[in-house]
Structures are given as C-alpha cells and as structure tokens.
Amino acid sequence: QVQVLESGGGVVQPGRSLRLSCVASGFTFSSYDMHWVRQAPGKGLEWMAVISYDGSNQFYADSVKGRFTISRDSSKNTLYLQMNSLRAEDTAVYYCAKEGGSFGGSYPFDYWGQGTLVTVSS
C-alpha cells in the first residue's frame, strides 16, 4: 500500500537550518510530483513546495521562496525539504504529499504522511 513517512523535525533556533525527509513506498516514486504542505498550530493548511516527478522543476510558496529547497532522490524513494534561515512563523507540522496523477498535470494530493513537527524557538 502507498505510504509516505516524514522525519527530521525538531526544535531549532531562529536563523538556523533543518532538513526534512519523506520516504515513499508502495508506488513508483519517480512517476509522481511530490509536495510539502505545512500546518501551523491550530491553523489551516498551507502549500509550501512541489517538485516534478523527474526533479527538473520546483515551485515554491512566496513565504518560503529563497529560503526553502525541495529535492528528491529517486534511487532512495525520498523527498527532501531543506529549510534555511528559519523563523518563528515557520513553526508547523510539515506534511509530505503525493500527487494523485502521474507525470505532472493538475491533480489533488491523494496520500499524505503523518507529518513532522518543526518548532522554531530560541
């Protein structure tokens, strides 16, 4: 069955960096665009970034552009989110999500991980 499992969250000081990972299984990872979505405590869902199935294209929310980098390693079925210059407002649960259709296009997110909590605090 399809699974995506995030890791790498924790407590980090403002201005520091953190890298999140998401290991995928149960589907052909290299065929699907993958996303990061976050949710601040008690708040709604905020889309962060997407990477194309082949890694050739990445897009970001304005709130993280220039600070966060999404990448993937299809040999390891793993998605990454490198977060630099972290701010208090980046505190959230970060979810990795699989796109519902293969090889790009416009699709909803059909599988989500359980999330990993990032807390930015001094």
Place this chain on the structure above:
Amino acid sequence: EIVMTQSPATLSVSPGERATLSCRASQSVGSNLAWYQQKPGQAPRLLIYGASTRATGISARFSGSRSGTEFTLTISSLQSEDFAVYYCQQYNNWPPYTFGQGTKLEIK
C-alpha cells in the same frame, strides 16, 4: 493567487442530519477542486476531487457539486466519525496551490 473562501467557519449539526459546506473560488478553477477531511492529530484525507468524484474508499454519504466558482460538499446522515475539519483546495492554477481556511463540523 486564487483565494478559496469557505463558509461557515463552524457548523453544528446533529448526528443523522445533513451537513452542507461551501467553498468559493476568487476566480475560475474549472472543476479542479478537492475536499479533504482532517481529524485532530491526523493528516488530511482526500475525500472528493474533480469537484464531484469520490476518492477511493470514501463513503457515498459524501458528495460534491459545483456551480461556477461555488462548490459544495454535502454529507448526508452524519455519523460520529464525520465530525472533523474540512478543507477545499484548488489545483487548477498553480503555483500556489491554495486551500480554504477550513470548516469545523461539530456535533450539535
């Protein structure tokens, strides 16, 4: 950026009754609209995509519809497990993908 506006913010309904949740897009998204359910401490779960198609394994009690830029999620005969927060999302014009602010469905 397309803004998705959900209403109401909170909806109180009795078990067995019907719930109707609304989502409006600031511009056309075609039928590229999804609904997600999120329970406390859990990840969102895809319920509806293409405005009206149920995702795999989703009960027929959930239905979606579209009228222009207005979208509706209807849950018939509410069960205890249906009380949760519901989000709409457009995936037509991206980036960014945008979500509504959520509707909390609570027990009356």
